[in-house]
Amino acid sequence: QAQLIESAGGSVQTGGSLKLSCTTSGFTYNLYYIGWFRRGPGKEREGVAAIWTNTGRTSYAEPVKGRFTISQDSDKKTVYLQMNSLKPEDTAMYYCAAGPYSSNPLEASHYNYWGQGTQVTVSS
Secondary structure (H helix, E strand, O other): OOEEEEOOOEEEEOOOOEEEEEEEEOOOHHHOEEEEEEEOOOOOOEEEEEEEOOOOEEEEOHHHOOOEEEEEEHHHOEEEEEEOOOOHHHOEEEEEEEEOOOOOOOOHHHOOEEOOOEEEEEEO
16 A cells, blocks of 8 residues: 655745655555645645656756755655745645656646645745
């Protein structure tokens, strides 16, 4: 049974940093994309970053490029999202998800397995 467990989020002030982790189990890790998605208050879900675990290739949404970094520890089957220079508009529930290879890794519909989500709040 596939499982993805996000670490606790948190509350920070504008300009602060947070690091989320997503620990996975129950599927063949290096055959999946692991992505981070978020849903802010009153907003639709959006893809934030993704990593093709087989090669480490990464993809980022434009709003987070240069501020967020996705990485992995293959031995631990864990993916991280380092978030720097956080802004109030980054406030959202963050989810990690696993899905097969896709030409659009930031599209949520390609993902099969989802974590429960973790709240990130950025105050001004």
